[in-house]
Amino acid sequence: MPLTDSVKTDIQQAYRDVLNGKGIKARYGQRLMIAEIARYMGDITANDGERTSAAASCVVEAGTGTGKTLAYLIAAIPVAKALGKKLVISTATVALQDQIVNKDLPDLKQHSSLAFTWTLAKGRGRYLCLSRLEGRLHDEGVGDSESMPLFFVDEPRKEEAGAREFFEGMLASYGSREWDGDRDHWPSQIPDETWRQVTTDHRQCTNRHCSYFDSCAFFDARKGLEEADVIVANHDLVLADLALGGGAILPEPENALFIFDEAHHLPDKALNHFAASVPLNGTRQWLKQLSQALVKIPPYLTPGTAAAKAVDKISACAREVDGVLTQVYDEAEQSIEWAFSDERKSAQWRYPEGELPDAMAELAQGAQTVTAALVRQLGVLVDELQKAFDDKREHDVDRQTAESWFPIMGGFHSRAEDQLRLWVAWCEKKNLDEGEGRRRGGPPPARWAIRQRWDHAEDITLYSSPVLADNLLYTRLWSRVYGAILTSATLTALGRFDRLQARAGLPEASRFLVVPSSFRYHEMATVEVPAMAVLPTDAEAFTDALVARLPELWAGEKATLVLFTARRQMNAVRDRLAPDYPDMIITQDDMAKGEVLRQHCLRVDEGRPSVLFGVASFAEGIDLPGRYLGHVIITRLPFSVPDDPIEASLAEWVTRRGGNPFMEITVPDASIKLVQAVGRLLRTEQDTGRVTILDRRIISRRYGQLLLDALPPFRRIIGH
Known part of the structure; x- marks a missing residue:
């Protein structure tokens, strides 16, 4: 449907209103992204609401500072409403999901004249099952209770101290409407084994036949899906819905526009799911x-x-x-x-x-x-x-x-x-x-x-997984969906979209855009590769070298993030350095992620130097703007572990076809991870700092130049 003048006006006016209302300037990359998404959706042809044009997706790589969430909301909401389609926004993380629901959508509503409603969609397992909670509270004498205990469904359990009081408190809190039954909204973290006793899945749920149906937290949350214009979900829920045929939980793909934020996670999530x-x-x-x-x-x-x-x-x-x-x-x-x-x-x-x-x-x-x-x-x-x-x-x-x-x-x-x-x-x-x-x-x-041994037992677990999710995603999603937009700060590998297109099975007619960043990288940061006598391939000697070198590198810094590729090495370095630097080093395993970041920021606020040690999840999922991070140290290039059976199977297949798995899989994968790790440094246009890479292979190996060139254009300082 070609975009009508009124839809174009709605998009332009909404953008102007938000910029004025929030007192921010237009960004070139953001404007490009809005235009590209709107143009893509305007090029979709349909008959009676059914897409007739070839399957195609719109893929936009937009780095930190682009304001991509605002860009896709402003472009997609007016178009989806004009088409009479639901807009489904899917994220990989709960943090981004919450940000969109609690901040970005309310902001857009407040500062623009766009009329729209939204709701959050989560799987049934995130909600309290009142029937199971009641059953749990009445489940005293396991053998003789008249109603069958749910003892058989879970592993046999011993009564934990205080469990009854906890469940009674849960019931009271839900009954008084202080709590909505959403696990993520409970004031403290509920352990998995406790939560399993009071939630359910679609096989155990009697739906409308349940005597608690009218007060069910899950179905209460579901009511909003029917009326809402915008549904915020996550990749796991979208995949679960597709596995059920599509349209079982979320709108049918044919009747929806999908936006996948953090889209680089989608192929791996699909593999896990299937x-x-x-x-x-x-x-x-x-x-x-x-x-x-x-x-x-x-x-x-x-x-x-x-x-x-x-x-x-x-x-x-x-x-x-x-x-x-x-x-x-x-x-x-x-x-x-x-x-x-x-x-x-x-x-x-x-x-x-x-x-x-x-x-x-x-x-x-x-x-x-x-x-x-x-x-x-x-x-x-x-x-x-x-x-x-x-x-x-x-x-x-x-x-x-x-x-x-x-x-x-x-x-x-x-x-x-x-x-x-x-x-x-x-x-x-x-x-x-x-x-x-x-x-x-x-x-x-x-x-x-995998064969596992414990003190008094052992087991063998058998596994199967697709090696690529391309056909699964194509047949269940891309070939059916009315329109799909994929975005993330890292979608290219070594500057190309080939890897994503192959792994996600994107349609051939898809369009791809890299949005230029508003960051002045050359002025804001340096990437440094200092002289190191040892390569990471000699693990023990490299650990010794890290212990000797790291204190020099963080000296004089207020906030440093040191990224490792292996927990064992991270802990070994921490154990040797911590006694000499008391109350300065904190690792991502010391406490819950949010608490680790809070402690780090608290130290910086108090004027004390803080050094964070982390592995893969800290190379992607943390946001420490301004003074909370001035130096990112990457200890070694993030090549994936060779014993992963899916990666090994893919490498075997590439080899059989006469390819080079290291250059076709390992290096592009490492490039994406390296770009994500480096991306921790600059979070706003005011940030400055430096990245230090201690793995000399980035300049001594032929592939190293490819990895270096794929990084943002920082000033380079290469030691000899």
């Missing part, structure tokens, strides 16, 4: 819990009914699954050459090219068959229990029984389905992808096993 695993002994333990439940349910069911027959069939299937898992475990234990290192109690084995040996392939086929039968019979029982909630129909199960047992059997059904996904993935033949006209013959899935 991966599968089965812990063999852990599953056998779970099957014991299922057997315990199956022994207790018959008295509640009428003999001869479909539900009672399903219980008998489930018991038989569970025994078969248990038998096959024992065989798989024995085969994995005996046929794999497990290599345990001294200090680690786990060993990993990857199947080259994803090829399973004949004996294991045959067992996987058997496991798929018996697990599929178990899933089917659990589905029958769950359906029979669900029928009891329909007051308008005759059914064999009474409602009270259904209310007690549906969540438990739903939990077992969900778990069995998860396990079936692994066996299906292990039995898939090579190169059968869902390409639909995309690149055929992609890499086979990565398949691997």
